[in-house]
Every structure is written in C-alpha cells, then in structure tokens.
Amino acid sequence: MPDAQPPFTKLQLVERVDSWPYFTKDPEAYRRHMLxxxxxxxxxxxxxxxxxxxxxxxxxxxxxxxxxxxxxxxxxxxxxxxxxxxxxxxxxxxxxxxxxxxxxxxxxxxxxxxxxxxxxxxxxxxxxxxxxxxxxGIVSFSVHMTGWVMTAEGIKIWVPRRAKEKMSFPGMLDNTVGGSLAAGEKPIDGIVRECEEEICLDPEYTRANIRACGTNSFQLTVTDLLEPACQHQVQYLYEIELRQDVVPKIGDGEVGELNLLSLEEVVEAMRQGEFKLTCNMTYLAFFIRHGYITAENEPDFVQICSRLNRYHDLFIA
Incomplete structure (x- = not known):
C-alpha cells in the first residue's frame, strides 16, 4: 500500500485501494511482487x-x-x-x-x-x-448503495459511522449501505436486504426507488484487517434519492451513528482518511456520476476512472 499520508489526493485514495501492481506497467516488478x-x-x-x-x-x-x-x-x-x-x-x-x-x-x-x-x-x-x-485471494462480490437527499444547500449524503465493535475498521465512516453478496443471491436482492437490515428501509420502497449504477472493481494487497494478502473485489453499485421525510434509522448494530453530510464534507473526510478503505471507491464513482468530479476540475480524472474498473485477470506470471 502506498505510504502517502493525509490529506490524500483523489488519485492517492484510489491507489490506497487498488494497490496491486499492474503487470503491463512493469512485468519484472510484478513478478517480484508475486514472489x-x-x-x-x-x-x-x-x-x-x-x-x-x-x-x-x-x-x-x-x-x-x-x-x-x-x-x-x-x-x-x-x-x-x-x-x-x-x-x-x-x-x-x-x-x-x-x-x-x-x-x-x-x-x-x-x-x-x-x-x-x-x-x-x-x-x-x-x-x-x-x-x-x-x-x-479469490474474486469476491458485494453490493453498495449511496443514499442521498436534495436539500436547499444541494446534495447531501447519509453517511454511517461503523460501530466500534466491528472487527474491521471500527469507528470509521462507511457507505450508506453495503455488504457481501452471498452465493446464489442476486445483487438487487442483496442490496434490498442490506438496506432493510442496516438502515431500516422498507423493501418495497427500496425496490421502487433504487437505481443500479454499474460496478467498481479493484485489487488490494491487504485484508480488511490490513494483513498482507490479496483481495479481488467487485462492487455492484446502487443509489437512492431519498425524500427529506424518509429518514434512515440504525438497524442491525453494525452502524454506530448516521449523519447527513454535504458533498464537501464527505470529500474532506475522504482526504483525511476517515473512511473504510474501499468506501473511497464507491463515493468517487458517485461523484463522477453526478458531475462533481470532472475532467475539468480533476487532473487525474482519466486514471481515476480507469482504476475504478479493474479487470480481474488471474494468471501465472
């Protein structure tokens, strides 16, 4: 994992997650890594x-x-x-x-x-x-939803803080909703289940309002406990624009608190390293979809976009 310290640039946020080397960039360095x-x-x-x-x-x-x-x-x-x-x-x-x-x-x-x-x-x-x-180090799949509200001040996002009892990244900020996708479970069913369990959203409301937003994929050099390892991850992405009268509630105990933050507040928390590592990828994709991060205001825009969607090609080097 790169040794950069906060405040992080947006590209550094990506590099902290998609930290596995690229074979095509430097084959010899890749082979040394695989030793x-x-x-x-x-x-x-x-x-x-x-x-x-x-x-x-x-x-x-x-x-x-x-x-x-x-x-x-x-x-x-x-x-x-x-x-x-x-x-x-x-x-x-x-x-x-x-x-x-x-x-x-x-x-x-x-x-x-x-x-x-x-x-x-x-x-x-x-x-x-x-x-x-x-x-x-297998390819694993998860579902992640960003819940946001349009206010007089602009878009705000419901951002949970992980419970202090969580085994990994305790007390850190997280995606609005997220969880692993079990064998045989369809992504839409997985995210509806997680929305109900984590923030008490009614399943019928979720299905009627949720929007599928593609995937992220990336490859880490650590586990969620930050041990040396390999994580191939694919995130199925969703978002919901919630009415102002729809207020999520803490559900299954995995969430310690839940706050409505402006986009600027979310970005600053990301820059300061306050989020669980992989959440940075989910929020970056959201900001790009909504035109908050663009080629005009982000010099590393092309590289960030490409590394949000890594192809998981497993091979013997």
Missing amino acids: DYHYFLIEGYDRPFGYVHSHFISEVSWPEYWKIDAEKRFLTLTTGTDFDTRSRLVYETLRKNHESQSVPALRYWAKEEFPVYDTLTGELVLNMDGCGTDMF
Missing part, C-alpha cells in the same frame, strides 16, 4: 482462482488433498472433480483451521458461503465460507 504469493489452483483447471500470501501457506494446516509446490509457488487442491466435493474439502480445511484458532485471519467464521468462479469461463467451481475469501 510473496502462491497461486491457488484446482486440479483440472489451467488458471489460478486466487493468490495466497506466503504467510498463510506457513500458518495453515493443509490436509493431504492439498499439494504445495514451493518452487513454482503452487497451492493445488488435488481432489474433487465436482462442485460439491470441492466445496466440502475447502470447507473442511477452513473449519479445521478456524477451530484450532492458529490462523488469525480464520478466527471469525462468516457463516455465509461465497462463490468461486472460473474467471475465464464463468463456471461456478465451488462455494467457500467468507472467512477464506481474503486468504485465498
């Missing part, structure tokens, strides 16, 4: 499904159906020719290490399964408990 990672492979498939930091290789107890090639840096699931078997074996691996409490990243059991796809063909190859997604 700290193993490729997560599944027997029968040619391409990796994720990148596993080497500290996980040494921390995790790997059952006999895993093969580790230290020279090539391959971590290969060698057993399982069908979806159910592969899912079961990965579950058993994660569960065993979770119960041993020997791997800090696996101490929290997500109780939600997330899909692992072949990024080339789109085949669903297995489901994995959420505690393993950052460790294995």
Whole structure:
C-alpha cells in the first residue's frame, strides 16, 4: 500500500485501494511482487482462482488433498472433480483451521458461503465460507448503495459511522449501505436486504426507488484487517434519492451513528482518511456520476476512472 499520508489526493485514495501492481506497467516488478504469493489452483483447471500470501501457506494446516509446490509457488487442491466435493474439502480445511484458532485471519467464521468462479469461463467451481475469501485471494462480490437527499444547500449524503465493535475498521465512516453478496443471491436482492437490515428501509420502497449504477472493481494487497494478502473485489453499485421525510434509522448494530453530510464534507473526510478503505471507491464513482468530479476540475480524472474498473485477470506470471 502506498505510504502517502493525509490529506490524500483523489488519485492517492484510489491507489490506497487498488494497490496491486499492474503487470503491463512493469512485468519484472510484478513478478517480484508475486514472489510473496502462491497461486491457488484446482486440479483440472489451467488458471489460478486466487493468490495466497506466503504467510498463510506457513500458518495453515493443509490436509493431504492439498499439494504445495514451493518452487513454482503452487497451492493445488488435488481432489474433487465436482462442485460439491470441492466445496466440502475447502470447507473442511477452513473449519479445521478456524477451530484450532492458529490462523488469525480464520478466527471469525462468516457463516455465509461465497462463490468461486472460473474467471475465464464463468463456471461456478465451488462455494467457500467468507472467512477464506481474503486468504485465498479469490474474486469476491458485494453490493453498495449511496443514499442521498436534495436539500436547499444541494446534495447531501447519509453517511454511517461503523460501530466500534466491528472487527474491521471500527469507528470509521462507511457507505450508506453495503455488504457481501452471498452465493446464489442476486445483487438487487442483496442490496434490498442490506438496506432493510442496516438502515431500516422498507423493501418495497427500496425496490421502487433504487437505481443500479454499474460496478467498481479493484485489487488490494491487504485484508480488511490490513494483513498482507490479496483481495479481488467487485462492487455492484446502487443509489437512492431519498425524500427529506424518509429518514434512515440504525438497524442491525453494525452502524454506530448516521449523519447527513454535504458533498464537501464527505470529500474532506475522504482526504483525511476517515473512511473504510474501499468506501473511497464507491463515493468517487458517485461523484463522477453526478458531475462533481470532472475532467475539468480533476487532473487525474482519466486514471481515476480507469482504476475504478479493474479487470480481474488471474494468471501465472
């Protein structure tokens, strides 16, 4: 992660999140970076499904159906020719290490399964408990909604502060609503569910007023606990213009407080590093959609736009 300190420029906000190097920019530097990672492979498939930091290789107890090639840096699931078997074996691996409490990243059991796809063909190859997604460096999917109100002073955004009890980024500012997308769940159903759980929006109201706004995608070099790792993330983006008489309420305990902030206040909080890292990408996309950030007022506009939509190409360098 770049060593820049606040106040951050908008491009630095992007670089703090999309921190994984680009192969095409400097292939040799990319290969040096990958020396700290193993490729997560599944027997029968040619391409990796994720990148596993080497500290996980040494921390995790790997059952006999895993093969580790230290020279090539391959971590290969060698057993399982069908979806159910592969899912079961990965579950058993994660569960065993979770119960041993020997791997800090696996101490929290997500109780939600997330899909692992072949990024080339789109085949669903297995489901994995959420505690393993950052460790294995797979592509993960989430839904995020920006709730805003048009006031006499202009647009204002409902911005929550994360509860102090949250495991990651406690007490920091967040997207209006956001959450991971579970296996088999449609993005629209996921964001409607999250809106109800987190800010008590009526599902019928959400479905009638929400607007889909495309995706963000990026690749981090850390977990949400800021441990060295790989995160491939795709955000499905939504927004709602709320009437002034529709006031969100704190729902499931993940939110500590909820405040209505001007665009200028949101930008300044971003510049000062007050937001959970990936939220910066969600808000930058919102500002671009609404013409608040433009090619005329932002010198790094083209690079920011391109890095909000990174293509997740998993390959062996």
